[in-house]
Amino acid sequence: MQQSILILGACGQIGTELTLxxxxRYGNENVIASDIREGSDSLMNSGPFEILDATSYDAVEEIVMHYEVSEVYLMAAMLSATAEKFPERAWNLNMNSLFNVLNLAKEKKIDKIFWPSSIAVFGKNTPKENTPQHTLMEPSTVYGISKQTGERWCAYYNAKYDVDVRSVRYPGLISWKTQPGGGTTDYAVEIYLQALEEGTYNCFLKEDTALPMMFMDDAIRAAIELMESAGEKLSIRSSYNLGAMSFTPGEIAGSIKKQLPEFSISYEPDFRQAIADSWPSSIDDSQARKDWGWHPEFDLERTSAEMLKQLRTLN
Structure with missing residues (x-):
């Protein structure tokens, strides 16, 4: 029987591209998109869509049963910078939505879950270079606290109830298809937009702030490859470290200048600098590479070329 996939939070930065x-890959009618609001035309017109509050167990269960859903990708979340402004709302969204899908899997109403964690689970005392899979985790943001807590619950439900839950710790994500969603690494999307539209960018992080980043195509592929991997190969049921590239605002500006020589950048760090300072500068993802063959395809130069090329076609 053809599997049916439900995406919660399908209108977000990752959710939109993941849905498409x-x-x-699996056929339009077999992938049900859902969110609390409608999404882009391409999302809405390409397959089933449901208005759905991911924090409502009854509402999620109803959709799961109606479509005979076997897999859920839980992408609904309030991201780092926005969550700092609305801590309780962020906690409730990020945690209640996870419990809902974990409990549906515990009750054997769904077979498999993908839930993204983040480099926000780490903290200022975590080793910043080549951050290990297993290490000290003292997150200092609401988003990071919710993701670290979520990791522990995922591992618990897997060990206690044999729930097949799979996760990766996403670094900052770069995409030309969707607008930034309130994250600290959003500068790496905004800078390309501003470079083309204004020829200049005022960055909210310091010039030398190195952070792990990933082009969206790699991020989507990682989720799908992990979900298609044989369960017995997976040794991590909290969340896998996932790496691709690391760079600073100065380095990304340099890669843009190779194609737009007149581009200029200035720096005016705000509250997001403290968030960035608590995160790693590079990631050791050797466990993901070993267990399920993870390998990124985009480096900084290829990412900059693709971003500028695609954004030009939109303007």
Whole structure:
């Protein structure tokens, strides 16, 4: 029987592109998108869509049963910078939505879950270079606290109830298809937009702030490859470290200047600098590479070339 996939938070930065990629792979009618609001035309017109509050167990269960859903990708979340402004709302969204899908899997109403964690689970006392898979985790943001807590619950439900939950710790994500969603690494999307539209960018992080980053195509592929991997190969049921590239605002500006020589950048760090300072500068993802063959395809130069090329076609 053809599997049915539900995406919660399908209109977000990752959710939109993930939905379209899954529909291309598994068939439009087999991938049900959902969110608390409607999404882009391409999302809405390419397959089933449901208005759905991911924090409502009854509402999620109803959709799961109606479509006979076997897999859930839980992408609904309030990201780092926005969550600092609305701590309780962020906690409730990020945690209640996770409990809902974990409990549905515990009750054997769904077979498999993908839930993204983040480099926000780490903290200022975590080793910043090549941050290990297993290490000290003292997150200092609401988003990071919710993701670290979520990791522990995922591992618990897997060990206690044999729930098949799979996760990766996403670094900052770069995409030309969707607008930034309130994250600290959003500068790496905004800078390309501003470079083309204004020829200049005022960055909210310091010039030398190195952070792990990933082009969205790699991020989507990682989720799908992990979900398609044989369960017995997976040794991590909290969340896998996932790496691709690391760079600073100065370095990304340099890569843009190779194609737009007149581009200029200035720096005016705000509250997001403290968040960035608590995160790693590079990631050791050797466990993901070993267990399920993870390998990124985009480096900084390829990412900059693709971002500028695609954004030009939109303007």
């Amino acid at each position: 990629a899954l529909r291309e």
